[in-house]
Amino acid sequence: MEPTSPPADGGGAAPAAESRSELVLHVNDVAYTVTVDHRTTVLDLLREHFGLTGAKKGCDHGQCGACTVLVDGRRANSCLLLAVAQDGRRLTTVEGLAEGERLHPLQEAFLDRDAFQCGYCTPGQLCSAAGVLAEAADGFPSHVTPATADPTAPVALTADEIRERMSGNLCRCGAYPRIVEAVADAGARPGGTARSAGQEVAR
Amino acid sequence: MKPFGYLRATSVEEAVRAAAGRPGARFLGGGTNLVDLMKLGVEAPPLLIDVTRLPLADIEELPDGGLRIGAMVRNSDLAAAVAVRERYPVLSQALLAGASGQLRNTATTGGNLLQRTRCLYFQDTTKPCNKRSPGTGCPARDGVHRDLAVLGHSAHCVATQPSDLAVALAALDAEVQLHGPDGERTVAVTDFHRLPGDRPEQDTVIRPGELLTAVRLPPAAPGARSRYRKARDRASFAFALASVAAVLEVRDGVVGRAALAFGGLAHRPWRARAAEEVLHGAPATEDTFARAADAELAAARPLRDNAFKVELARNLAVSVLTGLASPAADR
Ligand SMILES: Cc1cc2nc3c(=O)[nH]c(=O)nc-3n(C[C@H](O)[C@H](O)[C@H](O)COP(=O)(O)OP(=O)(O)OC[C@H]3O[C@@H](n4cnc5c(N)ncnc54)[C@H](O)[C@@H]3O)c2cc1C
Ligand code: SF4
Ligand code: FES
């Protein structure tokens, strides 16, 4: 697949044969073999090749979180990931959060709390929140976790914790208060964390 | 973006050999800075050497009681590591004060230390910039420089080094291990980043083709407490206007060991040796801490719009040291 934005300069800094590679990606639990131009980001590949347009291109520079997906169960900005570097990885997008007709607890909570207005940031908020639930369950600290917290225990998701952990996801509509409530709801639900956790994180 | 080749290195030797064979090649860590700069046209490497699958993703105990952090350890894993949280809290806090959860999951230890400045002109290829295009000038000096340096800058460049991690490592007397075509060497973190002088294009002392393989931490000072604090334009997800990393040991009301480093003020993490001289052996009082901070910041040469950073850094240092000196009153 070609990059969505044409290169500013077609002048081959690298020979064509050297500028594409074949790789295997597991997208929402299905394995695909694709050949990509090395310049292709995961975000462009998902949207243009797989037709998975949930992940959004807000800034394309890691600043807004609209493109957030899970890579091997951990949240990342897909606009800054080169597809070629993800060979063998498992990608989960917002389209892969639900199980059939059964919505992910976070999706339920966002609906219950009306945690969006235009919805542009929502897929990124959902994937990021899925990462947050897993990270908190695994005891990952945040900037606001007290220094005295037990480093091996799960972190309780207070509103402060959620605001800090979700700070990489901007919302131009300012739906923040309800997003915080929705994430707190999902975190409090049994099983709210398990599905997104993906692989155990070695520490 | 210009087309480029891609190589997934399976050994350090292979990565270093590939870099030596292709001038302009870049190592790819998490890519959160490099890919961004490639999109902006600031970087256009002919070859990316992906080093993320190298066996350098572990945190190991050293026989002397220190830690060896592999260069591919992700920022979030390093911040969460129990050994780091318990023995080097300043390091965990510095990482968690930087970027976002998504970025920290992707960013590597090596890439974080080698991230480029956030100076706006550096990132804009339509503007002159001595760091990006040597000899073209420094528009930031008389332009937009609110975020930029107050210490150690030159007529050629007033950029700041943006890494929070580097500031904590400077205060902890950490070392980086480098592996290049001529073999391995070790450099103190305080000597790793350079001042701009007349060669601002060179951020660090790393040589072409050298791979950062690990960071080594000496044993944590017994009885000392440590803390990172960062001032920024919003409560989260912003680069430092000023930051402080401090390690402090107080015995019977007197300062024993003290290490202080500032971030956001210079082209490198600023180890505050003059402040430390004032601190050593002095009574652990707010007055001492203020004198120490003033002794260091007397060297500041603020630009038109960033004098506020000097006072900000001073206040941060005094409050962090005061907090460290009085555990009971501290949160
Ligand atoms: C929106 C945004 C906000 C941010 N906020 C902060 C912040 O508040 N504080 C902060 O500290 N950082 C912040 N960052 C920067 C972020 O921390 C860095 O981008 C990240 O740490 C770089 O790590 P990486 O592994 O992705 O590096 P890469 O992008 O892969 O590499 C960076 C550079 O280092 C080189 N390199 C990588 N690994 C090695 C190695 N092992 N040996 C030799 N060279 C190597 C690369 O060739 C490249 O030149 C922010 C970034 C973004 C996009
Ligand atoms: S401060 Fe440095 S990086 Fe910024 S424009 Fe001047 S030379 Fe370039
Ligand atoms: S589009 Fe990726 S962070 Fe904004």
Ligand code: FES
């Ligand atoms: S709901 Fe509109 S940007 Fe968040």
